Amino acid sequence: MERVPILRIGDVLLVSIQIDLQDHIALQLQDDLSQRIVDTGAKGVLIDISALEIVDSFVGRMISTTAAVSRVLDAETVVVGMQPAVAITLVELGLTLQGVRTALDVDRGLALLAQRTGGAATLLAQDDDQPGD
Amino acid sequence: MAEGTTNGWPELLRDHRDAVLARWTEAVQSTLAGRMTASESSHDIQEVYDALLAGASGGDQRDVRATSFDGLRALLADLARARARQGFSPTETAVSVFALKDAVLGVLEAGGDAADYRAFADLSRVVDDLGLYMLETYAAARDTVIAEQAETLLELSTPVVKLWDGIVALPLVGTLDSARTQVVMEALLQALVDTGSEHAIIDITGVAAVDTQVAQHLLKTVQAARLLGAECIISGIRPQIAQTVVALGIEFGDIQTKANLSDAMLLAMRRSGLDVVSGRGRG
Numbered sequence: 220m221e222r223v224p225i226l227r228i229g230d231v232l233l234v235s236i237q238i239d240l241q242d243h244i245a246l247q248l249q250d251d252l253s254q255r256i257v258d259t260g261a262k263g264v265l266i267d268i269s270a271l272e273i274v275d276s277f278v279g280r281m282i283s284t285t286a287a288v289s290r291v292l293d294a295e296t297v298v299v300g301m302q303p304a305v306a307i308t309l310v311e312l313g314l315t316l317q318g319v320r321t322a323l324d325v326d327r328g329l330a331l332l333a334q335r336t337g338g339a340a341t342l343l344a345q346d347d348d349q350p351g352d
Numbered sequence: 353m354a355e356g357t358t359n360g361w362p363e364l365l366r367d368h369r370d371a372v373l374a375r376w377t378e379a380v381q382s383t384l385a386g387r388m389t390a391s392e393s394s395h396d397i398q399e400v401y402d403a404l405l406a407g408a409s410g411g412d413q414r415d416v417r418a419t420s421f422d423g424l425r426a427l428l429a430d431l432a433r434a435r436a437r438q439g440f441s442p443t444e445t446a447v448s449v450f451a452l453k454d455a456v457l458g459v460l461e462a463g464g465d466a467a468d469y470r471a472f473a474d475l476s477r478v479v480d481d482l483g484l485y486m487l488e489t490y491a492a493a494r495d496t497v498i499a500e501q502a503e504t505l506l507e508l509s510t511p512v513v514k515l516w517d518g519i520v521a522l523p524l525v526g527t528l529d530s531a532r533t534q535v536v537m538e539a540l541l542q543a544l545v546d547t548g549s550e551h552a553i554i555d556i557t558g559v560a561a562v563d564t565q566v567a568q569h570l571l572k573t574v575q576a577a578r579l580l581g582a583e584c585i586i587s588g589i590r591p592q593i594a595q596t597v598v599a600l601g602i603e604f605g606d607i608q609t610k611a612n613l614s615d616a617m618l619l620a621m622r623r624s625g626l627d628v629v630s631g632r633g634r635g
Contacts, residue, residue: 299581303541306576307534315575322581323548 269300
C-alpha cells in the first residue's frame with residue numbers, strides 16, 4: 220500500500236504529500252504521524268501540500284484533525300505550500316482550518332516553528348533534552 | 353434594352369452590371385466617408401455582387417436562406433462582423449446592401465420598362481432579406497465584442513501591486529460582485545505565492561458600497577490568504593462605510609482594518625520586522 224513518508228529534521232517532522240491523497244492513505248498517514256510524534260518527541264510537524272492540486276472536504280477535515288491530534292501530543296502543526304486553488308476550495312467548503320498555522324513554503328514554515336519552540340528548532344535534540352534531565 | 357433577356361432580377365443585374373456597380377459603389381462610399389479606402393469597399397461590393405448572381409443562378413431566386421446563397425451569406429456575415437469590430441453603426445452596415453436598390457433604380461430610370469420594374473420588385477425583396485441577415489450578424493458580432501470587453505475590463509480592474517519586499521497591495525475599484533471577487537481572490541493568492549509575500553493589503557478606497565455580501569467576499573479572500581500562510585490587512589475604509597459596516601452588524605473578526613493605505617503599509621512593515629525612520633535625524 221502507498222504511504223506518505225514522514226521525515227525527521229531535528230525535532231520537526233516533515234510530511235510531504237506528493238501523491239493523490241486517497242482516504243485510506245490519509246487515515247494511514249494520521250496513524251503513522253501520531254505514532255512518530257510520540258516515538259521521536261517532535262515539537263513540530265510540517266505538512267507540505269504544495270503538490271496537492273485537488274482537495275475535498277475529507278482531506279480538509281483530516282488536516283484539521285491531524286493538527287488537533289498533534290497539538291494534544293505537544294507538537295505544533297504548520298501547513299505549508301498550499302496552492303491558491305486549494306485555498307479557494309477550502310474556503311468555499313467552509314473549512315478555514317481553525318487552529319492550524321500556515322506558511323508559504325517549507326523554509327518559512329521551519330522559521331515559524333523555530334520561533335514557537337524558542338529558537339533553534341533544527342538543533343533541538345541536545346538543547347531540548349538538557350532542561351528535562 | 354432587349355426585352356427577351358429581362359425576365360428576372362438576375363438577368364437585370366447581369367445586363368446592367370457595370371452601371372449598377374458604379375452607382376452602388378458610389379452610394380456606399382459616400383456613407384463610409386473616408387473610413388474605408390475606395391478600393392477596399394469597391395472590392396467588397398464586387399464580391400457581393402458576383403456572389404449574389406452566382407447564388408441566383410443556382411436555384412431559388414427569392415429565398416436567401418437557400419443553400420445556393422451560402423457563399424453570399426458567408427460573405428455578408430464576414431462583412432458585418434468586420435463592420436461591427438471597426439465600430440460602424442448598424443445603418444452604415446446595412447446601407448452597403450440596401451444601396452443596391454437605389455443603384456438599380458437609378459439605372460432603370462434611365463430607360464426601363466414594366467418587366468424591369470417587376471424584376472426590381474423581386475430584387476428589392478431579396479435585398480431586404482439580405483440586409484436583415486446582415487444586421488442579425490452585426491448584432492451578434494457586437495455582442496461578442498461587448499462580452500470580450502467586459503472580460504478584459506474584469507482582468508484590468510484587478511491589478512496586484514508589490515509595495516515592498518514581502519508586501520503586496522490590491523487596490524479595489526468599483527463594485528464587488530461574486531464573479532469579480534473570484535477573479536480578485538485568484539489574482540491575489542497567485543501573487544502571494546509568486547512573490548512569496550506574507551502580507552497583503554486590500555485597499556477598498558474605490559469600492560462604492562460595502563454590504564453584507566461584499567463583506568462576505570472580503571472575508572473569504574482573507575481566509576484563503578491565511579490558508580496560504582499570508583496575513584491580510586483591509587485598508588481604505590471611509591467613514592460612511594465604517595458606519596454602514598457597524599449598522600449592518602458585519603464582524604471583521606480578528607482581521608486588521610486601517611483607515612488608509614499608508615497606515616496599513618506601516619503595519620505590514622512592522623509585522624515583517626521593518627521600521628521607517630526619518631533620514632534627517634542622521635544628518
